[in-house]
Amino acid sequence: MKINWKGVMPAVTTKFTTNDTLDLEMFAVNIKAQLDAGVHGIILGGTLGEASTLTNDEKRILVREAVRLVNGKIPVIINIAEQSTVAAKQAAQHAKEDGASGLMMLPPMRYKADSRETVTYFKSVAQSTDLPIMVYNNPVDYGIEVTLDMFSALLNDCPNIQAVKESTRDISNITRIKNRFGDRLAILSGVDTLALESLLMGADGWVAGLVCAFPAETVAIYALAKAGKIDEAIAIYRWFLPLLELDINTKLVQNIKLAEVATGIGTEHVREPRLPLIGEERERVLEIIQEGIKNRPVLPNYKQYL
Template identity: 40%
Template structure:
């Protein structure tokens, strides 16, 4: 498992009856890889994992692994119980995934002893390479750099951190304790340039679902130290990237996909598609961005807009 580059937190496509559209998802996955993405993260928050049944999760993993043969597919592991999380981790391993992105338990916010036990049990459940997902804003559990170092010392298959605290100082703090022992990924779209400057080497991205060419170009400019090019592209992209950082990020990102012809705005309840002032404002932001969209070469999307 090579933890590097732009890895989309892939959205889950639904048809008119809100069943999973596997055909579209295969085309979508292929298109993002063709545009330079280095792997795919399935069943994450952006993938609406909480609305998927266990069988649906398995079917998604099987489809994407078969579609992008040889490209890393990472399964996000989120559950209410440790036993459920372990079961999903083993299922991911059995179905050809290359890595796991491990989340803290849903709903129950335990102390460090409990949370560590949950994470450690998942790490030990398979030999797959593991990424720890730190998102205290969304999940209420904050993995401090010292705690991450503790886990690192005890688990040889713990290889990466998705840092979504929105504080880029965390990247420096983790590296100060562990040097290059763990690969650090930025997990919020509007901190990618700052995160790379602090030492991150990857990006679990959201808007990439609609604009992979721009996302990969931005990452490459920042990683290669092309500051002028990176800042110019970043300034253009930021109004869209900020959509990844608000409660309705799923609805917003799927809406952008729909408007640029690479997806549908459909979401499963309790989420509902945006309407009214939210829709008007989102359209305005997207319209302004598209007026000055940079000319970046991209692979053509092979599927019709759904």
């Protein structure tokens, strides 16, 4: 499947049972909610997917199940976050075998590669597969920035590097990318609390987190913004912001899974070393979620703009 890098692409959580196995039944419930809301793709194995705790077999099961559930309607993208180039190439091969439509790729994990090493890593993996790739550029959390000059080197040699998940937290970077590369590199905002601002500055889409619990509201903001219904998009976004801020937190996985429980499309179970929230921290997050649900807006017919 050719990927049209635009729209809302949920970075979905991984659902676990009380026995710490994959909960494919609840996974299916959530994927159906995303499809019903009109999302444009599904991303597996990111931070929200607790990828660092998943086995390779579990990742492959999730890809195959997601491919089955979406049934060709939208692309399924798997994140690659590996320590070695060999492992990243193998992950790309498995993704292809399992029916994934594309890849989201982080720079090498743990080792802080310099620019030459990072470019070589991305090139080596990209040239080992024909799957389209979105580079995940998040220097704040992962310590390596993919600069415009690095992107230039990649785009010249790797036609399948087609998009960036822009998580530098610098809104002006969207304009820099557009000025430098035009439409050659699609831009998807990777920060929930900067998503609408990014869309208004020309981002093509949104790799979202709180969409896991609030899919319709997330897609509505995107659709209305792109249709020029800015005031309507802003109104929903203002309601959404306290919830979106749950994504900008070390315990974003626990936070978002609590929100999924509240909206009936997920469970709270996380995989150790993560633990469920307790005490005052839990009460604070629940208060934000409950306030959001109490004031949940009535959405316009946003699907007419998709």
